[in-house]
Amino acid sequence: MxxxxxxxxxxxxxxxxxxxxxxxxxxxxxxxxxxxxxxxxxxxxxxxxxxxxxxxxxxxxxxxxxxxxxxxxxxxxxxxxRLWQRVPREAERDGDSIVCSLKRDPVPGSPLVHQGGKIIIPINVSEKNVSIPIISGNVFITYRxxxxxxxxxxxxxxxxxxxxxxxxxxxxxx
CATH class of the missing domain: 2.40.30 (Elongation Factor Tu (Ef-tu); domain 3)
Structure with a gap:
């Protein structure tokens, strides 16, 4: 399948x-x-x-x-x-990255970060935590x-x- x-x-x-x-x-x-x-x-x-x-x-x-x-x-x-989740402005920071915790376990390889209709890479996913570069504006994570x-x-x-x-x-x- x-x-x-x-x-x-x-x-x-x-x-x-x-x-x-x-x-x-x-x-x-x-x-x-x-x-x-x-x-x-x-x-x-x-x-x-x-x-x-x-x-x-x-x-x-x-x-x-x-x-x-x-x-x-x-x-x-x-x-x-897919589920969509907004990255909160007060998200935890780790050096040059923002760490956001997903509400559900993601299918491996499915999380994507969107800002202004564009996909942002690189992202680092560890279990439910997603690390992305620090960026301003509305940022969303989508995942299966x-x-x-x-x-x-x-x-x-x-x-x-x-x-x-x-x-x-x-x-x-x-």
Whole structure:
């Protein structure tokens, strides 16, 4: 599958020609609730760290091996969809560099630093920490997250005359 797509889901078999041109949505899961106090102030009760649901769809010549998946199986998903994170102005400095901690583990080799629509290099990535040269202005880091997820549901479709398969999977972050 590596030749077909950047999408990698450990534990699911992907035959050749089963994952070209995938589309992935990352959807924040509701992990808390907003409520009003007796004084009318809006408050939030729940986890501060956001969890994600993902929907991945694809049309290709074959489909992944969904039928070998156990209902309680956990997967490590190397997402194709990217997260964006602003580098705070008060980021920690290390000599001639700014160090920013990513909110999620990145897929190795995926972090990129953007400023003014341009990619800035060199960057140094160590686990969740990204070191970049000190620059002014709005700076963003984008990366493909590495998420631990459970398969909630899947479906497959087949177009008889075109001889093509389609598939869709729904996963929730652990």
């Amino acid at each position: 590596k030749e077909d797509s950047e999408l990698v889901i450990g534990g699911i078999g992907f035959p050749e020609f089963s994952a070209r041109g995938c589309v992935q949505k990352l959807i924040p899961l509701e992990t808390g609730r907003y409520f009003r106090t007796i004084n009318g102030k809006l408050r939030y009760a729940g986890q501060q760290e956001r969890k994600y649901r993902t929907v991945i769809t694809c049309q290709d010549k074959t489909v992944p091996d969904f039928h070998s998946v156990k209902s309680d199986q956990e997967f490590q998903v190397q997402c194709i969809s 997250p590495l998420l631990r997820m459970h398969l909630i549901n899947f479906e497959t479709t087949y177009h008889e005359w075109d001889l093509t398969w389609g598939w869709k999977m729904l996963l929730d972050e652990v």
